[in-house]
Amino acid sequence: xxxxxxxxxxxxxxxxxxEDAWKRLKLTGDEEEAVTFDEETPAEKLEETKxxxxxxxxxxxxxxxxxxxxxLKNIWKxxxxxxxxDLDSNLFSFQFFFVVDRDYVLxxxxxxxxxxxxxxxxxxxxxxxxxxxxxxxxxWVKAYNIPAKQQTHAFT
Numbered sequence: 001x002x003x004x005x006x007x008x009x010x011x012x013x014x015x016x017x018x019e020d021a022w023k024r025l026k027l028t029g030d031e032e033e034a035v036t037f038d039e040e041t042p043a044e045k046l047e048e049t050k051x052x053x054x055x056x057x058x059x060x061x062x063x064x065x066x067x068x069x070x071x072l073k074n075i076w077k078x079x080x081x082x083x084x085x086d087l088d089s090n091l092f093s094f095q096f097f098f099v100v101d102r103d104y105v106l107x108x109x110x111x112x113x114x115x116x117x118x119x120x121x122x123x124x125x126x127x128x129x130x131x132x133x134x135x136x137x138x139x140w141v142k143a144y145n146i147p148a149k150q151q152t153h154a155f156t
Contacts, residue, residue: 056134057090059116068113
């Protein structure tokens, strides 16, 4: 019983000391200042750091979205992971936790699943999924018999 009483007194003493310390706690002038962001930071820089994009699987066929997500994660092998969520029919959000992973996926050409192309688009904070138009895709094309004078970087 003595041990219980001693523990109770010790607990009350510690609690009282913490209450007293809390009452004496005051912020300094620097700590009270609000944090503000530099207004000159370009919006493009903010967008550049955002590791999100949307994708639409261009197909009318039934497909297994769970399998698609698993395969894409295995192919992309993101260093810090990716969360893929269903937004709508054939529409997905991709959240990366490392901008380099996002940039790799966006810079590669023509991702596909089950014979259907996966169109990708980086989002902005103001866009809604229903408002996004997926109207372009990047492809590698191999062309033969191009005249020498047109085999330039500008031509590609």
